[in-house]
Amino acid sequence: MKEHGFWRLGGKLYLAALVVFTMLPMVWMVITSLKTQFAALQYPPEWIPRNPTLDQYWLLLSPANAVGREFLRYLFNSVWVSAASTVLGVAVAVPAAYAFSRFRFPGRNLLFYSVLLRNMFPAVVFLMPLFIMMRWLGLVNTQASLILTYLTFGLPLSIWLLKGFYDNIPVQLEQAARIDGASRFQAFLLIVMPLSAPGITATAIYSFIMAWNEYVYALTFLNDKDRLTLPVGLQRFFTEYATNWPGLMAASFIMSVPVVALFLVLQKYFVRALTDGAVKS
Amino acid sequence: MTARSDGLLRRIVRHRADYLYVAPALGVMLLVIGYPIYDTVYLSFFNTPPNLALEDKIFAGLDNYGRILSADSFHEATWNTLVWTVFSTFFAFVLGFGAALALNREFRGRGLLRGILLIPYVISAVAASYVWRWLYHSDFGVIGAISVALGFTDTPINFLDNTTVVMPALIVVNVWKEFPFAMIMMLAGLQTVPDHLLRAARVDGAGTWESFVHITLPHLKGVTLVTVLLLLVTNLNSFTIPYIMTGGGPAGASEIWITHIYQLAFGRIRFGLASAYSVILFIVMMGLGYFYVRALTQGDERRGG
Amino acid sequence: MAQVRLGNIVKHYGDSIAVDDVSLTVEDGEFVALVGPSGCGKTTTLNLVAGLLELTGGTIHIGDRQVNELDPKDRDIAMVFQNYALYPNKTVYANLAFPLQMRKTAKADIDRKVRAAAASLDITHLLQRRPRELSGGQQQRVALGRALVRDPKVFLMDEPLSNLDAKLRVQMRAELKRFHQDLKATIIYVTHDQLEAVTMADRMAVMNHGVLQQYDTPEVVFNAPLNLFVAGFVGSPAMNLFPAEVADGGASLLGPEGWRLTLSERNAARARRATGGVILGARHSMIGLHGEPATDRIPGRVYTVEPTGDITFVHVRIAAANVIASVGPDIRLRADDAVWLSFDQNKLHLFDVASGQALRD
Ligand SMILES: Nc1ncnc2c1ncn2[C@@H]1O[C@H](COP(=O)(O)OP(=O)(O)OP(=O)(O)O)[C@@H](O)[C@H]1O
Numbered sequence A: 001m002k003e004h005g006f007w008r009l010g011g012k013l014y015l016a017a018l019v020v021f022t023m024l025p026m027v028w029m030v031i032t033s034l035k036t037q038f039a040a041l042q043y044p045p046e047w048i049p050r051n052p053t054l055d056q057y058w059l060l061l062s063p064a065n066a067v068g069r070e071f072l073r074y075l076f077n078s079v080w081v082s083a084a085s086t087v088l089g090v091a092v093a094v095p096a097a098y099a100f101s102r103f104r105f106p107g108r109n110l111l112f113y114s115v116l117l118r119n120m121f122p123a124v125v126f127l128m129p130l131f132i133m134m135r136w137l138g139l140v141n142t143q144a145s146l147i148l149t150y151l152t153f154g155l156p157l158s159i160w161l162l163k164g165f166y167d168n169i170p171v172q173l174e175q176a177a178r179i180d181g182a183s184r185f186q187a188f189l190l191i192v193m194p195l196s197a198p199g200i201t202a203t204a205i206y207s208f209i210m211a212w213n214e215y216v217y218a219l220t221f222l223n224d225k226d227r228l229t230l231p232v233g234l235q236r237f238f239t240e241y242a243t244n245w246p247g248l249m250a251a252s253f254i255m256s257v258p259v260v261a262l263f264l265v266l267q268k269y270f271v272r273a274l275t276d277g278a279v280k281s
Numbered sequence B: 001m002t003a004r005s006d007g008l009l010r011r012i013v014r015h016r017a018d019y020l021y022v023a024p025a026l027g028v029m030l031l032v033i034g035y036p037i038y039d040t041v042y043l044s045f046f047n048t049p050p051n052l053a054l055e056d057k058i059f060a061g062l063d064n065y066g067r068i069l070s071a072d073s074f075h076e077a078t079w080n081t082l083v084w085t086v087f088s089t090f091f092a093f094v095l096g097f098g099a100a101l102a103l104n105r106e107f108r109g110r111g112l113l114r115g116i117l118l119i120p121y122v123i124s125a126v127a128a129s130y131v132w133r134w135l136y137h138s139d140f141g142v143i144g145a146i147s148v149a150l151g152f153t154d155t156p157i158n159f160l161d162n163t164t165v166v167m168p169a170l171i172v173v174n175v176w177k178e179f180p181f182a183m184i185m186m187l188a189g190l191q192t193v194p195d196h197l198l199r200a201a202r203v204d205g206a207g208t209w210e211s212f213v214h215i216t217l218p219h220l221k222g223v224t225l226v227t228v229l230l231l232l233v234t235n236l237n238s239f240t241i242p243y244i245m246t247g248g249g250p251a252g253a254s255e256i257w258i259t260h261i262y263q264l265a266f267g268r269i270r271f272g273l274a275s276a277y278s279v280i281l282f283i284v285m286m287g288l289g290y291f292y293v294r295a296l297t298q299g300d301e302r303r304g305g
Numbered sequence C: 001m002a003q004v005r006l007g008n009i010v011k012h013y014g015d016s017i018a019v020d021d022v023s024l025t026v027e028d029g030e031f032v033a034l035v036g037p038s039g040c041g042k043t044t045t046l047n048l049v050a051g052l053l054e055l056t057g058g059t060i061h062i063g064d065r066q067v068n069e070l071d072p073k074d075r076d077i078a079m080v081f082q083n084y085a086l087y088p089n090k091t092v093y094a095n096l097a098f099p100l101q102m103r104k105t106a107k108a109d110i111d112r113k114v115r116a117a118a119a120s121l122d123i124t125h126l127l128q129r130r131p132r133e134l135s136g137g138q139q140q141r142v143a144l145g146r147a148l149v150r151d152p153k154v155f156l157m158d159e160p161l162s163n164l165d166a167k168l169r170v171q172m173r174a175e176l177k178r179f180h181q182d183l184k185a186t187i188i189y190v191t192h193d194q195l196e197a198v199t200m201a202d203r204m205a206v207m208n209h210g211v212l213q214q215y216d217t218p219e220v221v222f223n224a225p226l227n228l229f230v231a232g233f234v235g236s237p238a239m240n241l242f243p244a245e246v247a248d249g250g251a252s253l254l255g256p257e258g259w260r261l262t263l264s265e266r267n268a269a270r271a272r273r274a275t276g277g278v279i280l281g282a283r284h285s286m287i288g289l290h291g292e293p294a295t296d297r298i299p300g301r302v303y304t305v306e307p308t309g310d311i312t313f314v315h316v317r318i319a320a321a322n323v324i325a326s327v328g329p330d331i332r333l334r335a336d337d338a339v340w341l342s343f344d345q346n347k348l349h350l351f352d353v354a355s356g357q358a359l360r361d
């Protein structure tokens, strides 16, 4: 028991240190965002802002001024691109995952492995040819190009994840439904779909977060100011207002809030999305 | 009676309806992934004009490859990539595994703690990069201020503008962002270690350390493999953190393959050269990919249906 | 209700043959049990009847209709699965209502039928629960209820009792049998437990390696197995089988252990039909155990004794061969006692070694 206590204490100390490491940047981001520009540029730094202010947040979130309008525009674009690619991605992944789980058609393994392999390819490698292709398709500088890219890049993981869920739904349930009078499609829609809701949720939030945070494609495909998503918008904002660190921190904070909130509420699913498949019990 | 083993074509025809389910997914993947792979390989044999009028490209054979492999910048970037990938992976894994071990026990607030530790992984790399840039700021950075306050240095260090410190400084950011991934994977792995084995070991007189070495570790081999592979791949592919924080500088000290490729392609608009570079990266990835798919699909074939 | 007719049905999975040229007819209102060891193709056969699998060859008729190309939903059958396959996210009520909803039954009718089915199975109090909140036996009843709300032409049941504990299984067995009698339902019932088949079925079909071995009433299958497989499979403990040589022009049998058994006229005539050696089959109840030798008694030694309460099984060794006989509970035997075995000649089975087929009169 004594030995046990030793390890436990060690574990606690370790976790405490790790929490400090994890939280420090985020806490400092929030603290800075509450300072005035002048207060931010002090040495040594003000640990606790003497005159905390929400000015930067008003600036960013109020449609009454140019900066606010611009920022809200980015925010809206991000929501739209992430949501659209998530919904479309799930719609495409569901039937594919179902087929990989249930059917044994020739070439199934080959196709499935090539789907998985996509995870190995660096996004940047696809950037040039995709850029050329998008130009050719006339999609450069449209959000459609991003939606198409994100939905595709999310597919391998979505398919893999959903396949795991379908594998765990007994095929007898569908058979029972078909005997009870359902067509193949109805059996899928009425019986299998509701049971795979957790899988779909996991897939969806993972895709959403990935799309929300994606940077390099947005950077390359978009250049019209009105169409930028937040990550690129943030960078632009930084170049324009180079020394406004409180503003930048406030923008970073606002950008992080939706994904962190989504993540904290649906943590269980997100964790599942990350670990499923890699860990077999 | 029909032939025992039908021909491949026959089976494909019999299963034709099955392909409809995978067609949309495969369609977009061919378009967005398959075609670009082909195009990258193809372009890597050409010199492309800077205005991207691709009909004017000139066949260059293996010139691009030769140019890359002999360039000093390539060697420097390769070395940086190696340092970046190996150290990021190592520390992210060690930190994450440690956290997983400490969290692998029921206690109050465990879910909350896990949630907090995971936050760096879900927030945008762009936001993280700016936050860390601010933390590292040469004049007003909080890290500099802390190290002065604790007496480590006399004046704040200029982390991002110093060729020797820049790489470690970036790796810290990367580890900060990635250790949660290792943590969550290893935690999931730990939770599959059968309790009865641990109890049996305890009954047999094994201490915490012995049962960890003899029961837990062997059980984690598969997860560890997948986690390390995924970390390696992610790190080989990192772009955002180095690009936003230093842009590869100062003097190329934090230039890694990916940022270099981006710079070649979209800074200097040399698509042909950048494609050849990508193909090299590609080959490295395929090697890792082979192990990844193998590790991931073990046991999948046992299921029938 | 309807007749079900399987005509030379065949099912291949890739290169392996799961069902090999099976033909049988289940009469209207008949309870047929499909038995056989694990992997012999029972489930496959049932799924073919249900339309869940496509036939490789042959025809299936339900009533007057050839159903080869029909979807499961159009075959008017109901099925009870081994693991019940209750819809886990639906309440018991919704589970029972589902087949009716799929057939666009009016809401009021659905309610009436669901409640009637629930009442007949004594699960009315469970209607609002979900499957995972039910015991195994209760789930089993719900599965049965879902099959019978709709009053289909044929009931298909795939090992419906195999997940229940022994006591519950005996009770459900009786209820199922009663259910069949009351409804005059056509039932095809898959089980690997031959006791279930023997106790419930009007006729039983014994399968092995996808091939139908025998299809007859339980009495016939039990008392006159057509071949060695059926003889060994049906009955518990399994029939004792001894290889032997035909001697004295068929008048007696010689065992490799050195025993000799004089055959009755009828058995001698059968033995003469053998192409080579024969296998002698005797159920435990046909073997007498005696304390002293006599002609036609085979000497052996008690190996172990298993009292089960109302009957005691005695394992006897004849040289290296093991024989199981049974005696009344009041007969005391101990390990290593010398015993002599006698056979009831009227109930001896003889099989041809070469073909494995029973030797008939
Ligand atoms: N989907 C499939 N693909 C390939 N072979 C299969 C498939 N389903 C069943 N088989 C094979 O067909 C044979 C018959 O299987 P089936 O499920 O009908 O056996 P069963 O008699 O129901 O056995 P059990 O008593 O174990 O349920 C087995 O050898 C099995 O391995």
Ligand SMILES: [Mg+2]
Binding pocket: C042, C043, C044, C158
């Ligand atoms: Mg079966």
